[in-house]
Amino acid sequence: MTDDQLRPDLDDLLDDLYEGQERVTQAEIHRRAVAAELPAELLIRITAMPEGEYAVDEAAELLGGTPA
Template sequence: MTDETASHQLDALLDELYLGKDRVTRAEIHRRAIAAELPADLMTRIGAMPEGEYAQDEAAEVLDGRPML
């Protein structure tokens, strides 16, 4: 899988997950990723997220490996 494909899948998951919500827990992101049958590399990134609640932009930054400002 290319990085572009993985990025698209991640963006689609987060867009769907955050529809009508401001913050979502890591556990919910993980559950939805399993249900969406995301590839192993994305599941590894999600599994490595620190516990807590995330706004969509925060989750995207953590999962993309970019530092949050």
């Protein structure tokens, strides 16, 4: 899949995750992505993120999405 094909899934995930949150952990991003049954390529990118907390713009930059 290309970045353009993954972007809508990623943008939807980030919108849901960061609603009312300033920072979210890599583990929570991964957990929610698995629960949403997102494509394997996106799960691989999330797994490759260093552990820690991310603001939405940081997560989007690392994963190739558009900040919410």
